[in-house]
Amino acid sequence: MATIYDVSVLAGVSLATVSRVMNNNTKVSEKTRQKVLDAMDSLGYKPNNIAQSLASNCSNSVGVVVSQLDGPFYGPMMTQIETSLRSANKHVIIAAGHSDEQQEKEGIDFLMSRGCDALILDVEAVSDDYLIKLSKGTTPIVLINRYIEAIKERCVYLDNELGGYMATDHMLSLGHTNIAYISGPMYKLDARDRLRGHQKAIAEHNLLFDPELWYEGNFREQGGADAMTHLLSLNKPITAVVCASDQMASGAIAVCIERGLKVPDDISFIGYDNIPFPAYITPTLSTISNPIDDMGHMAARWVLKQVYNHQEVDVDSCFKPELYVRGSAKQA
Amino acid sequence: MATIYDVSVLAGVSLATVSRVMNNNTKVSEKTRQKVLDAMDSLGYKPNNIAQSLASNCSNSVGVVVSQLDGPFYGPMMTQIETSLRSANKHVIIAAGHSDEQQEKEGIDFLMSRGCDALILDVEAVSDDYLIKLSKGTTPIVLINRYIEAIKERCVYLDNELGGYMATDHMLSLGHTNIAYISGPMYKLDARDRLRGHQKAIAEHNLLFDPELWYEGNFREQGGADAMTHLLSLNKPITAVVCASDQMASGAIAVCIERGLKVPDDISFIGYDNIPFPAYITPTLSTISNPIDDMGHMAARWVLKQVYNHQEVDVDSCFKPELYVRGSAKQA
DNA sequence: CTGTTAGCGCATTCAG
DNA sequence: CTGAATGCGCTAACAG
DSSP states (O other), rough: OOOHHHHHHHHHHHHHHHHHHOOOSSOOHHHHHHHHHHHHHTOOEEEEHHHHHHHOOOEEEEEEESSSSSSHHHHHHHHHHHHHTTTTTTTEEEETTTTTTHHHHOOOOHHHHHHOSSEEOSSSSOOOOHHHHHHHHSSSEEESSSSOOOGGGGGGEEOHHHHHHHHHHHHHTTTOOOOOEEEOOOOOHHHHHHHHHHHHHHHHHTTTOOOOEEEESSSSSSHHHHHHHHHTTTTTOOOEESSHHHHHHHHHHHHHHTTTTOTTTOOEEEEEOOOOOGGGSOOOOEEOOOOOHHHHHHHHHHHHHHHHTTTTTTOOOOOOOOOOSSSSSSOO | OHHHHHHHHHHTTTHHHHHHHHHHSOOOOHHHHHHHHHHHHHOOOOOOEEEEEHHOOOEEEEEESSSSOHHHHHHHHHHHHHHHHTTTOOOOEEEOOOTOOHHHHHHHHHHTTTOOOOEEEESSSSOOHHHHHHSSSSSSEEEEEEOOGGGGGGGGEHHOOOOOOOHHEEEEEEEEOOOEEOOOOTTHHHHHHHHHHHHHHHHHHOOOGGGGGEEEOOOOHHHHHHHEEEEEEEETOOOEESSSSSHHHHHHHHHHHHTTTTTTTTTTOOOOOOOGGGGGGSSOOOEEEHHHHHHHHHHHHHHHHHTTTTTTOOOOOOOOOOOEESSSOOOO
8 A cells, every 4th residue: 555655755745735636625736736746646645544544533433323224214225324424534433232231332432442533422322421421531523312301402313202193193084082091111311202292182172192002012013913912802992093113103003913803994004103114014104203314314414514524514503303194004 | 531641650651661561562560550440540641542443553443334324224233243352342333335436435535534453345336456465455344235255255255146046936835937126236246146136046946937927126115116107007916026126015915905906815926125114014914134233233343353363253254144934924 | 736754543673 | 352652743832
């Protein structure tokens, strides 16, 4: 691999001059600049990023910690982050936190020791206090999918309570009153927020929240199937089910169809997340959007603006869910 | 951030000694080792990876180029890669190639200039020759989902022709003879291989491959829907459809159901990939497995073994597809 | 505008 | 077993 030194010799200039044309932040005469450029390309010179990082104390890489890399969410989110950042010539280094406090912290340490210029975190197991403390360190952080009042200017999040409210409100407005709710695991903030929205909608319509009609799932298909099996065993007159994720809704619907129930004729469903797949099944799934990709994009923009001083980008961090009416819910 | 120098002063030893205990490849007396460890710990010392990389010419990071980060495949694959590598204390740096030659090459250059110790590539737009040349360079590469004879020891792949054969053979063995085929885009190798397998099965049963019953899709839901719409418009007595991806199968089934056709009573389907979602829809989708996650895992093991000299791991690179019989296909 | 000179934090000779 | 010295490839003052 050719080094900056080889280039300087071939071009007949000093080492510093070569560095200058690379970073073109200082004036270099057009003539010498061209000499250098020619030398670079006849040597096939590629700068060594590692050395640049060490010397400049800027690694041009940003670390991303997500709960998991698979599933319908993180892919689109990572796509946005990678695209935005790479077009600005920044690297993306990833680590999975697996919703485990220990692993999330390890991932963060890992990325910091790698000299990341900033961290984008979609973490759910570490505490607010830990993150607040972290935000006071030297490596800037931005949070996706989490709202912490004390550092709200670093949060990119979805109003999940509103989303939960909207889902249930949709069923209510269709005339349903016996509405079951399949929630995500309660240790997750977004699951709690969505449930709160559900309860709020119920209360606003002067109905009583029946804990028996609430089942704690796990956001996955199987959890939805288990939940539905349980709800059906109650022998209650349920006419609508609000699910805190599209995956759970799919699992739940599958159970109903297996038992000979017609969706939406016998029982209505609404999901949450608006992942691509359920838009293609029968019935098509009504849902609430969870623009996780847009949030990834926004987090990347935040980093570009706050860390790399790209003044031109705007950052807006609170996202509002939207209702997508499709075929899985009908008038009661 | 404390440096190795700070540690050496506190421990009352030389810089080199500290370095030695970190890398513990040279003998250090237990007493001094303990002094150093204590010093590290009271300073909260974390080695600077960047500096280590520059000095050792080993970045402990491996680059991964995938076509896309979203969709049902790359997530699970990335999960395996990240998990395997991180447990060996290696970093994963990602770049998306977007199935575009220019972008794939840029991604590769990008990762090489970052000093990656090895590259894991799931690329489809660059040529075999380019990859063969690349494999002769200084940065080791391993290919996922691609078989190139000249560098087969660097390939981790699925026998797609066999998979295509198995899918169609399943329909044939159920007695179907009017079988349509919805393929992936022909510029993709796996799409071509699967089609070849289909044709082989057809031929083996002394049937004729009817080009009219073959539609080139795009591997996505919408492509399957478009394909089915076209096939139905032919007014041919099709009783079974083999799809080169589960996503296309889902799109195609949706169209059938919309038109009042019963699956599998009126028409049978089989997909390819065995992605999680269609196992939860109605009817559950029969399919051929595409163990992309296992392949990711294997590629990571290859790197560990070949690049980082972990002798204990075994590498086996040719994966065989498996048939998953579920509810979308029945006797003709 | 350009060259000289120090480091960045660490691994690695080479002596001792 | 340990310390001193050198350099990885590059950036960033500082002079000129």
